[in-house]
Amino acid sequence: MRKIMIALLLAGLFGCTQEAQNQLGRSIQNWTGTNGVLEVFSGDKLVHRFIKIDKLSTAYGTSDRQARGYRFGYGVADTDFDGKVGPGEKKVYFEVAEFATYVFYEQP
Numbered sequence: 001m002r003k004i005m006i007a008l009l010l011a012g013l014f015g016c017t018q019e020a021q022n023q024l025g026r027s028i029q030n031w032t033g034t035n036g037v038l039e040v041f042s043g044d045k046l047v048h049r050f051i052k053i054d055k056l057s058t059a060y061g062t063s064d065r066q067a068r069g070y071r072f073g074y075g076v077a078d079t080d081f082d083g084k085v086g087p088g089e090k091k092v093y094f095e096v097a098e099f100a101t102y103v104f105y106e107q108p
Helices: 002-015 018-032
Strands: 036-042 045-053 057-060 067-077 091-097 101-106
Touching: 036 067, 036 091, 045 091
Parallel strands: none
Antiparallel strands: 036 045, 036 101, 045 067, 057 067, 067 091
């Protein structure tokens, strides 16, 4: 029974388009979370960093279900830019506008 379930899962994955596989991968990552880092830049200067982010999400309108022009999440404000949670650095809610220059990546 287990072999049949695995075979069906693999057949489904290989039969999907690349976009469908990407959406599935993002869904799994959103469910399991990631240890992400978000760096916000002004020109070429790093102005803010958030660490230990579970996920970065897109807001959707309540009535029109259209994607909004910003991303949001929860993470620790890394005020000293050392990549570690230090004294006084707390988990906060943040929003990043679509016109901001930012990089989101998994903690190495």
